[in-house]
Amino acid sequence: MNSTVKQSEITTKYHLPGDLAIWVFIFAELLVFGIFFLSYAFSRAGNVELFNESQKMLDTASGAINTLLLITSSYFVVRAVTAIKSGDAQRCVNWLAAALLGGAGFLVIKMMEFADKISQGISLSTNTFFMFYLSMTFFHFMHVILGMIILAAVLVKARKGGYSATEFSGVETGASYWHMVDLVWIVLFPLVYVIR
Amino acid sequence: MNHQTQLNRRLTWIWLALMAFTILTYAIGKSGYAGTWVVVLLLVTVFIKGHWIIADFMELRHAGLLWRVLAHGWIILVSAGILVAYMMGMK
Numbered sequence: 001m002n003s004t005v006k007q008s009e010i011t012t013k014y015h016l017p018g019d020l021a022i023w024v025f026i027f028a029e030l031l032v033f034g035i036f037f038l039s040y041a042f043s044r045a046g047n048v049e050l051f052n053e054s055q056k057m058l059d060t061a062s063g064a065i066n067t068l069l070l071i072t073s074s075y076f077v078v079r080a081v082t083a084i085k086s087g088d089a090q091r092c093v094n095w096l097a098a099a100l101l102g103g104a105g106f107l108v109i110k111m112m113e114f115a116d117k118i119s120q121g122i123s124l125s126t127n128t129f130f131m132f133y134l135s136m137t138f139f140h141f142m143h144v145i146l147g148m149i150i151l152a153a154v155l156v157k158a159r160k161g162g163y164s165a166t167e168f169s170g171v172e173t174g175a176s177y178w179h180m181v182d183l184v185w186i187v188l189f190p191l192v193y194v195i196r
Numbered sequence: 197m198n199h200q201t202q203l204n205r206r207l208t209w210i211w212l213a214l215m216a217f218t219i220l221t222y223a224i225g226k227s228g229y230a231g232t233w234v235v236v237l238l239l240v241t242v243f244i245k246g247h248w249i250i251a252d253f254m255e256l257r258h259a260g261l262l263w264r265v266l267a268h269g270w271i272i273l274v275s276a277g278i279l280v281a282y283m284m285g286m287k
Binding site for chain 1: 222230242256282
């Protein structure tokens, strides 16, 4: 009896949102991005002038708008989670749709940035800065797409009534992955676009 | 005001603060200010934003200690590494 009480106390005290597997995946992703970021930072230490000069060619406004889009999209996903927890599946679907719109906006702006760089003849082999800039932002771009696929799958299931106030783990799983994509960009934006 | 409304209100404030910090980061970038203290300021904002995303958006505030240590540890290690590398580049 006593141990059952303790067990329930533990489960209410500690709650890992969503599926355990997604968290293992999230931390594996964070590790990879962390290595990418530190490689960039230490490469820069040996090529400060080159990095500063090349960075001037980036569009900081696009980077900032994309940060605002991802943060806002993350906030919408948070609202989708609180909506389903209170049993409002329709509202959950609406917030998820809004979040997907934010993600799509990010992709459009990022593609415009890529197109602009390509039209200027910039490629992976231009210099070390652009090798990092293009590979890191493209790698992140692919994660935005994967995150949107996951959110879309959650949205479809939510529309079919697959989640409720008592069964919302899938929504939390998708949300957690989406926040990881946001968290990584929060570091990437100042590191690559701003710090000089 | 019920618990749900209260939570949503808190989350909305966090969202607005995250937006404000992003605009600050952009303004610093546009101003052309550089140097160790500017980088420290930028990394402090990265940490604060990261903390809110981890604790409130990801809801790791209520997760076990290991998960919180891993997530906050990630942002602290990455930020510290960026600062060390930046200072190495100043020599």
